[in-house]
Structure formats: C-alpha cells, structure tokens
Amino acid sequence: MRGVLGATIHYEALLVLRHRVVWLSLIPLCALIMLLGGFPQGRDRTDEIAAIGDTALLINFLGSAGVAVVLADRLAAQRRPGLRELFAATPADGRTRSVGLVLGPWLVASVPGALVLLVMGLWSAISSGGPAPLAAAVIGLVTIVAPGSLLLTVLANVASLLLPSVVVRVLVVPCWYWATLLTPLVPIPTVTGTVLSPLGGYQAAQWLNVTLPQQDGGWLHPPAGAGYAALALALTLVTTALAFLAGHELLARSRCAEMEFG
Numbered sequence: 001m002r003g004v005l006g007a008t009i010h011y012e013a014l015l016v017l018r019h020r021v022v023w024l025s026l027i028p029l030c031a032l033i034m035l036l037g038g039f040p041q042g043r044d045r046t047d048e049i050a051a052i053g054d055t056a057l058l059i060n061f062l063g064s065a066g067v068a069v070v071l072a073d074r075l076a077a078q079r080r081p082g083l084r085e086l087f088a089a090t091p092a093d094g095r096t097r098s099v100g101l102v103l104g105p106w107l108v109a110s111v112p113g114a115l116v117l118l119v120m121g122l123w124s125a126i127s128s129g130g131p132a133p134l135a136a137a138v139i140g141l142v143t144i145v146a147p148g149s150l151l152l153t154v155l156a157n158v159a160s161l162l163l164p165s166v167v168v169r170v171l172v173v174p175c176w177y178w179a180t181l182l183t184p185l186v187p188i189p190t191v192t193g194t195v196l197s198p199l200g201g202y203q204a205a206q207w208l209n210v211t212l213p214q215q216d217g218g219w220l221h222p223p224a225g226a227g228y229a230a231l232a233l234a235l236t237l238v239t240t241a242l243a244f245l246a247g248h249e250l251l252a253r254s255r256c257a258e259m260e261f262g
Contacts, residue, residue, distance in 0.1 A: 008100025009107070012074075016105035022070050029066040030112040033059055039116065040123040048124045049136045053208025055120055056140030060200055063113035064149040065176045070109055072156040072172065073165040074101045075247050098248050106153050110146065117141055139207050143233055144200030151198050151240040152176055158247035161254075194220040195232045198239075202232040 016022055037043060037058050042051025075098060121137025152172065159168045180199035182190040191197045193213060204210035206229035222228050 005096050009104040012100050012104030013108045016108045026112050040120050048133045050209040052136045053204040053210035056144045059113045060145050060148040064152045067109045068152040068156040068172050069169045071105050072168045073160050075157040076160040143203040147236045148198045154243045161250045198236045202229040
C-alpha cells in the first residue's frame with residue numbers, strides 16, 4: 001500500500017514538474033512575495049523572528065491562493081474520458097489515487113514558497129550568528145504555510161468536482177481573502193482573525209513573535225496562547241482531512257453512477 005501511494009505521488013509530482021504553466025504562474029508570484037516581504041531581511045528589521053513570521057503569513061496568503069488556482073482540477077481529472085480507464089488499470093485503489101493526485105502536485109508547487117521562507121531564515125541565521133531564525137522558518141513552514149496551502153488546494157479540488165474548474169479558479173482568491181484577511185470595512189461575517197481562520201495568525205503570534213490585532217476576548221477571538229495556536233492548527237488540519245474525504249466520496253459516487261448507467 002505504501003509503495004503504491006509513494007509511486008502515485010512520485011508520478012503525479014513528475015507530471016506537474018514538467019508543466020511549464022505551473023512555473024510561469026508560481027515564480028512571478030514568489031517574486032511578488034519577496035518584494036512585498038522585504039526579502040531577505042524581512043519587513044520587521046527590529047525582530048528577525050517576527051520578520052520571518054510576517055513572511056510566513058504573506059506566503060500563506062498569496063502563495064496558497066496561487067498553488068490552489070494552479071492545481072484546482074487534479075481530482076476532477078479522474079473523471080475525464082480515457083483517464084478513468086487508465087487510472088482503473090493501475091494497482092492503486094480510489095483513495096490512494098486521490099491522495100497521490102493531490103499530494104504529489106502540491107508538494108512540487110509548494111517548493112518555490114518554501115524556498116523563499118527557508119532562504120530568508122538561513123540568511124537571518126548567518127547574519128545573526130545563531131540558528132534561531134532558520135528554526136523559525138521551519139516552524140513557519142510546518143505550522144502556517146503548509147497547512148494553509150494544503151487546505152485551500154484540497155478545497156479547490158473538491159469544489160472542482162461540483163463546479164467547472166474555470167469558475168473555481170476565479171472563486172479561490174475572493175474566498176481565501178474572506179477567510180484570511182477580510183477587513184472590518186467590508187460589513188459581512190468572516191472568520192478572519194479568529195481561531196477558525198487558516199491564515200495562521202495564532203501560530204505566528206505564539207511561536208514567531210508576530211503581534212496580533214487586539215482581540216475582543218470572545219470565544220472565536222481569544223488572546224494568543226499555545227493552546228489556541230495548537231487549536232487553530234488542528235482545526236486547519238481536520239478541515240483538510242474532512243474536505244478530502246468529502247471529495248473522495250463524491251468521486252466514488254460518480255464512479256458508481258457511471259458504472260450503473262454506462
């Protein structure tokens with residue numbers, strides 16, 4: 001089972017690695033992130049750890065949207081004529097195939113953003129003479145960038161099973177903005193600034209010295225702390241898993257319907 005999953009991830013990663021459109025989309029986006037983030041020193045010149053935290057949030061906001069837009073149709077690809085028969089001939093079962101279809105391309109597409117953060121951490125570590133900034137970059141990557149990016153990618157793929165991929169790609173950016181950085185100037189309910197937001201603000205505040213906006217103390221806006229940072233991270237991961245299972249169930253029902261009527 002593990003060998004089949006690993007082979008599926010490897011094969012799908014190689015396919016995306018050779019797609020020029022992926023790099024033509026993501027590399028300019030990473031250049032914009034570097035410009036906005038003050039690479040390599042960061043925007044906060046008084047606290048190297050906070051500067052890395054700010055950059056991790058920026059990569060999660062901009063980079064995650066870019067990755068999700070590029071990879072929005074990976075699960076839906078299983079339903080294309082000709083590919084259904086090809087996938088059915090592989091030794092991977094439906095769930096393993098779905099994991100590989102999403103995880104392999106996502107790992108490849110996440111590399112540019114991850115490199116920006118890690119190089120920034122390495123630069124700051126060399127400049128400061130200590131490993132703390134590099135460790136902070138790894139923490140930011142593991143607790144903020146990767147979970148947020150994977151969540152949005154999975155949600156975009158599930159949405160593409162219900163809507164045309166072109167429509168999903170258009171909706172990804174405003175939906176992500178609503179969930180991560182919507183300001184009070186827009187008078188609609190939002191999870192921005194709460195423990196439900198996948199931006200990673202609570203993780204950045206607890207582990208990367210980032211200052212959060214003043215919280216009102218409500219149950220969705222608690223003060224920063226280790227428990228709430230862990231809760232925010234756990235909610236993002238659980239939502240990702242539930243979304244993937246929902247997408248897999250949609251695909252399974254679609255295959256059953258095709259076998260019944262086809």
